[in-house]
Amino acid sequence: MPCEGIYTPCLLPIAEIVEETRDIKTFRIPRPEHFVYRPGQFAGIFVPGVGEAPFSISSSPTEGTFLEFSIKRIGSVTQALHRLNPGDMVGLRGPYGNGFPIEELLGKHLLFVGGGIGLAPLRSLINYVLSPEHRSSFGDVFILYGARTPQDLVFRWELKRWEERDDLTLCLTVDEGDASWEGRVGLVPNVLREVFSFPCTGWVSIVCGPPIMIKFTIKALRELGFAPGDIITTLEMKMKCGLGKCGRCNIGPYYVCQDGPVFSYETLLKMPEEY
Ligand SMILES: Cc1cc2nc3c(=O)[nH]c(=O)nc-3n(C[C@H](O)[C@H](O)[C@H](O)COP(=O)(O)OP(=O)(O)OC[C@H]3O[C@@H](n4cnc5c(N)ncnc54)[C@H](O)[C@@H]3O)c2cc1C
Numbered sequence: 001m002p003c004e005g006i007y008t009p010c011l012l013p014i015a016e017i018v019e020e021t022r023d024i025k026t027f028r029i030p031r032p033e034h035f036v037y038r039p040g041q042f043a044g045i046f047v048p049g050v051g052e053a054p055f056s057i058s059s060s061p062t063e064g065t066f067l068e069f070s071i072k073r074i075g076s077v078t079q080a081l082h083r084l085n086p087g088d089m090v091g092l093r094g095p096y097g098n099g100f101p102i103e104e105l106l107g108k109h110l111l112f113v114g115g116g117i118g119l120a121p122l123r124s125l126i127n128y129v130l131s132p133e134h135r136s137s138f139g140d141v142f143i144l145y146g147a148r149t150p151q152d153l154v155f156r157w158e159l160k161r162w163e164e165r166d167d168l169t170l171c172l173t174v175d176e177g178d179a180s181w182e183g184r185v186g187l188v189p190n191v192l193r194e195v196f197s198f199p200c201t202g203w204v205s206i207v208c209g210p211p212i213m214i215k216f217t218i219k220a221l222r223e224l225g226f227a228p229g230d231i232i233t234t235l236e237m238k239m240k241c242g243l244g245k246c247g248r249c250n251i252g253p254y255y256v257c258q259d260g261p262v263f264s265y266e267t268l269l270k271m272p273e274e275y
Pocket residue numbers: 042053054055056057069070071072073074075076077078079117120121235236237238239261
């Protein structure tokens with residue numbers, strides 16, 4: 001169904017649902033032709049009869065005809081989404097937000113640091129960078145991803161695919177291991193200090209995860225020598241319109257839904273600490 005007006009979602013059938021963890025599912029829907037986006041942008045997903053919430057697009061625009069959203073069960077909208085099945089209809093509005101500054105990343109080495117569901121927006125950019133048409137435009141790729149337990153790691157089949165590539169380094173960590181886990185155990189910022197042993201010249205770090213993880217990861221990056229302008233992160237404020245109109249998401253003069261959700265740490269330092 002065509003989308004009419006900025007507040008009217010277009011209704012689309014869910015094509016596929018992947019159960020990532022006990023409380024996160026990835027929903028695949030067809031991408032309408034008009035929906036042209038860049039990694040780091042988000043969309044409003046509407047469940048008829050329940051309501052709407054904003055979610056990062058976790059698929060890469062290089063993947064063509066579909067969109068994916070990886071959604072953690074939290075409250076009314078996300079619980080309703082988790083009850084849906086393939087073939088059920090959801091509404092889509094967007095894309096919204098600024099997305100990652102891809103032009104500024106060209107030619108740089110990229111250090112991705114993700115925690116939990118925070119890998120969702122990073123995944124869009126990672127798969128964009130790794131796509132055959134873009135890989136040669138970027139330098140080295142280092143991905144550090146952590147979750148609370150091995151069962152909380154998302155995109156497991158994709159992590160396996162990334163692990164098999166010889167043009168990137170993937171490092172996984174969990175806060176708490178179990179009998180089957182042979183990887184690292186430790187909090188993301190601490191593991192970052194251990195595993196990232198390169199001079200940081202030419203590197204940009206893109207960080208996404210829970211606020212506490214972002215805070216301590218930025219501290220670690222600063223200790224490793226990253227300048228504030230070379231640290232990029234995303235903010236998750238509460239939002240309603242996604243269009244810079246309702247004032248729900250503003251921090252000082254910034255509307256996170258339009259000026260963000262992607263910000264450099266250099267910009268965050270100029271903002272009131274309301275995030
Ligand atoms: C730009 C952006 C991108 C996002 N991307 C994703 C994503 O890729 N995957 C994902 O799972 N979630 C994402 N979120 C968070 C998601 O929007 C919320 O989890 C969702 O709105 C919760 O809706 P609900 O109706 O299920 O919960 P509600 O019933 O509205 O709320 C349940 C609880 O969660 C709190 N809450 C709701 N929204 C937020 C929020 N944005 N920040 C902090 N606390 C909140 C409420 O205060 C309440 O305590 C994103 C949010 C933003 C702003």
